Amino acid sequence: GAVVSQHPSWVICKSGTSVKIECRSLDFQATTMFWYRQFPKQSLMLMATSNEGSKATYEQGVEKDKFLINHASLTLSTLTVTSAHPEDSSFYICSARVLGTVSGDEQYFGPGTRLTVT
Amino acid sequence: LAKTTQPISMDSYEGQEVNITCSHNNIATNDYITWYQQFPSQGPRFIIQGYKTKVTNEVASLFIPADRKSSTLSLPRVSLSDTAVYYCLVGDGGGYQKVTFGTGTKLQVIP
Numbered sequence: 001g002a003v004v005s006q007h008p009s010w011v012i013c014k015s016g017t018s019v020k021i022e023c024r025s026l027d028f029q030a031t032t033m034f035w036y037r038q039f040p041k042q043s044l045m046l047m048a049t050s051n052e053g054s055k056a057t058y059e060q061g062v063e064k065d066k067f068l069i070n071h072a073s074l075t076l077s078t079l080t081v082t083s084a085h086p087e088d089s090s091f092y093i094c095s096a097r098v099l100g101t102v103s104g105d106e107q108y109f110g111p112g113t114r115l116t117v118t
Numbered sequence: 119l120a121k122t123t124q125p126i127s128m129d130s131y132e133g134q135e136v137n138i139t140c141s142h143n144n145i146a147t148n149d150y151i152t153w154y155q156q157f158p159s160q161g162p163r164f165i166i167q168g169y170k171t172k173v174t175n176e177v178a179s180l181f182i183p184a185d186r187k188s189s190t191l192s193l194p195r196v197s198l199s200d201t202a203v204y205y206c207l208v209g210d211g212g213g214y215q216k217v218t219f220g221t222g223t224k225l226q227v228i229p
Contacts, residue, residue: 004161036219043205044162044219093161106152107217109161 002028004096006110013084013117020080021113023094029074030096034107035067038091050077084117091115122206122220129226136193138223140206143187151182151189154205156222162205166191193225201227 003026013019023033031052036044048069050056056069068080077096081088095109123141130136142151150169154162166173168180168189179192193200203224209217 006161043221046218091159095161106164106167108164109154112159112161114159 002026002096002098002106002108004030004094004108004110006092006094006113008113009111010114011116013115015085015117016083018080018082019084019115020078021092021094021115023077023079023096023110025075025096025108028096028098030077030098031074032097033071033077034095034097035069035077035079036093036095038093038112044093047079081115084115086117089115089117121218122208124204124206124220124223126221127224127226129228130196131228132197133195136196136200136225138191138193138204138206138225139188140191140220141188142206142208145186145208149208151180151186152207152209152217153178153180153189153191154207156203156205165204196225196227198227198229201225 005024005026007022011019033050035047037047038044046059047062047067048056048058050069050071052071052074058064066082068082071077091112091114093109093112095107098106150167152167153165155165156162166175166178166180168182170182170186173180181190191204203222205219205222207217
């Protein structure tokens with residue numbers, strides 16, 4: 001099946017610094033990628049939808065100036081958490097959509113990135 | 119977006135068949151139903167997807183009644199390694215519509 005990677009798998013940063021997380025589709029092209037955030041014992045919360053070559057669409061309540069998303073190619077999307085604070089500590093997961101033909105779309109998820117802000 | 123409702127948690131003994139039902143009363147005509155499995159600190163993993171009737175693959179079956187307002191994920195003979203959270207998602211099968219995760223069902227397999 002389609003493989004999505006994320007880098008780094010975990011990161012610890014100091015409050016006030018910025019962190020970039022990469023999401024790559026390894027063996028397919030993804031015109032659409034999604035970024036999710038998941039707090040402990042909670043479900044995934046969609047942060048934004050990223051289409052290649054255009055600006056990301058952010059969900060209500062997600063600050064676009066704080067969570068910068070760039071989808072410059074069909075295989076790479078990046079999420080930059082700017083001026084990170086402890087409350088931004090979370091598990092960040094990306095997914096890439098594979099447009100189906102007969103059976104519909106499938107989303108393939110990356111392994112996630114654990115961000116801890118101290 | 120079609121909202122989904124699932125039981126918060128379920129317990130099952132090893133070797134039993136587990137059925138997890140998801141309600142999606144306002145599913146749209148072109149929506150597909152997809153189930154994912156998630157282990158702690160990992161990204162969700164695709165299990166199965168269907169549109170109507172029954173779909174079966176090597177790990178699960180998906181039953182969808184004619185009105186498509188619900189679906190049931192069936193896991194045959196579960197093992198301890200099936201302990202995970204299972205999410206039912208409903209979304210557009212032909213475009214860029216986003217899908218939203220519900221609460222999921224925490225399945226605990228007991229030895």
